Amino acid sequence: MNKTVRLAGIAYESLVNGPGMRRVFFAQGCKHKCEGCFNPETHSFDGGEIMDMDKLIKDVLDNPMLKGVTFSGGDPIEQAHSFAYMAKAFKKANLNIWCYTGYTFEKLLELMKKNENIRMLLNNMDVLVDGRFEIMNRNEELKFKGSTNQRIIDVKKSLEYGNIIVIG
Numbered sequence: 789m790n791k792t793v794r795l796a797g798i799a800y801e802s803l804v805n806g807p808g809m810r811r812v813f814f815a816q817g818c819k820h821k822c823e824g825c826f827n828p829e830t831h832s833f834d835g836g837e838i839m840d841m842d843k844l845i846k847d848v849l850d851n852p853m854l855k856g857v858t859f860s861g862g863d864p865i866e867q868a869h870s871f872a873y874m875a876k877a878f879k880k881a882n883l884n885i886w887c888y889t890g891y892t893f894e895k896l897l898e899l900m901k902k903n904e905n906i907r908m909l910l911n912n913m914d915v916l917v918d919g920r921f922e923i924m925n926r927n928e929e930l931k932f933k934g935s936t937n938q939r940i941i942d943v944k945k946s947l948e949y950g951n952i953i954v955i956g
């Protein structure tokens with residue numbers, strides 16, 4: 789397997805992308821074209837930088853301050869094979885994993901039936917913040933999301949109970 793991922797950037801010790809101190813990986817590449825997107829430079833699938841995942845993983849595991857990892861974007865789902873590989877390694881180390889996507893959870897449940905990488909990524913994450921950014925539903929007071937249509941979903945419980953468990 790090609791052990792690289794195309795990233796738009798990294799936040800090394802973030803306190804605003806999920807609970808606790810987290811490493812945030814911003815995926816390069818997104819198809820959703822949400823009006824008012826904060827990161828339009830992350831849309832191109834040719835931009836950003838190609839990085840070695842084993843080095844990224846080691847660097848996280850070497851930092852005892854980090855309580856979790858967040859995959860943001862861009863859209864990490866477009867590189868599900870790479871983010872699934874990293875999610876598996878971080879889960880093994882008991883780190884808490886959040887992922888942002890412009891897809892809805894319902895759409896991902898449909899896609900995971902045919903796409904093993906999406907299935908593996910969902911099976912190794914704790915929380916998904918789903919849905920496109922909708923400028924008409926924008927609210928700056930929301931915690932960890934940009935518009936009211938987006939949901940903070942407990943993925944483990946949702947997959948276990950077969951119901952979407954929204955926690956924020």
Ligand code: SF4
Nearest residue numbers: 818821822825862890
């Ligand atoms: S999903 Fe995120 S990165 Fe993609 S266009 Fe929408 S707001 Fe921007």
